[in-house]
Amino acid sequence: MLFLVRMDVHLPADMPREAAEAIKAEEKAYAQRLQHEGKWLHLYRVVGEYANYSVFDVESNDALHATLSALPLFPYMKIHVTPLARHPSAIA
Numbered sequence: 001m002l003f004l005v006r007m008d009v010h011l012p013a014d015m016p017r018e019a020a021e022a023i024k025a026e027e028k029a030y031a032q033r034l035q036h037e038g039k040w041l042h043l044y045r046v047v048g049e050y051a052n053y054s055v056f057d058v059e060s061n062d063a064l065h066a067t068l069s070a071l072p073l074f075p076y077m078k079i080h081v082t083p084l085a086r087h088p089s090a091i092a
Helices: 017-034 061-069
Strands: 001-008 040-045 050-059 077-084
Touching: 001 061, 017 040, 061 077
Parallel strands: none
Antiparallel strands: 001 050, 001 077, 040 050
16 A cells, blocks of 8 residues: 655754754664665655655555654654555556
């Protein structure tokens, strides 16, 4: 199942820099692992914001929830999920 996911990150202003850098490094490693596994198909930065649009390919709603809630930055995110279906006019 395909999902379009917007993630907006809101780290606390008082979070120590070292803690923020550590959690971002964990997030990057997890995101890259999911990309290599074929679950996180696309990852795009939203220009001028600490946000992204991503496309996930997972087996169910529950699998997506588990994947997203395991993100190290999950506690600091606002997430919006849109389920996707193939468009009949798409050539790919």
